[in-house]
Amino acid sequence: MSRIAKYPIDLPSKVEAKIEGNEITINGPLGSLKQFLVDDVKVELIDNKIFFSIVNISDKSKAMIGTLRALISNMVVGVSKGFERKLMLVGVGFRASVQGTIVKLQLGFSHDIFHQLPSGIVAESSIPTELIIKGIDKQSVGQVAAKIRSYRTPEPYKGKGVRYADEKVVLKEAKKK
Incomplete structure (x- = not known):
């Protein structure tokens, strides 16, 4: 047992x-x-x-x-109490904004990404490089945060991308001549 x-x-x-x-x-x-x-x-x-x-x-x-x-x-x-997941956008020009149930992400691509939030999930963006996902279902909150993170995962050389607030990105050393 x-x-x-x-x-x-x-x-x-x-x-x-x-x-x-x-x-x-x-x-x-x-x-x-x-x-x-x-x-x-x-x-x-x-x-x-x-x-x-x-x-x-x-x-x-x-x-x-x-x-x-x-x-x-x-x-x-x-x-x-509810659950929340905090995402940080690291990179030049990376920003997020919330418009109702749609999260607009600018992640260095030639186009903006519009992510539709499922029912029961709320997003907040107090500063442009920070996104907070809130809800009562732990699985749904984690799933939405993982989906948003998957649009631009942190790369290992400069650490640019979408990461969890408590995530530590291990940076690789640059190639030497």
Whole structure:
């Protein structure tokens, strides 16, 4: 059994959980998220805590109990605090601007890149070389940030490109004559 699944998830105030059949719904001040449950894992809501246990011991159930606990824990954090990912644009003339649900990126190409944000995701750009992606679903926030980063990944010689704020780019030494 997963070690992390031994610990129950405490629900903060203003966060509600509802288990209906094969689905769990987490409601909070920022929104609502749903997750399908696996038949091999039993999920119980007791005294504002979510407990996990294995119904049938198998390799699949041992793997899924920890995964399910982590997913539901991320849902609880998402509806109460939310998630954000900060991107930095490093390079001459690299800038980002947000126009509603469209992020306009100028990354040194001959044309601008317009990235449409999915529903539930919000972007902010306080300064032109910084972009913050926010949302309640951790997977969606990470996916959007990774997609924007993939337009111009940091190159290894000067470090120019789109990078995560906490990312360290290891620079290579230039070729010597």
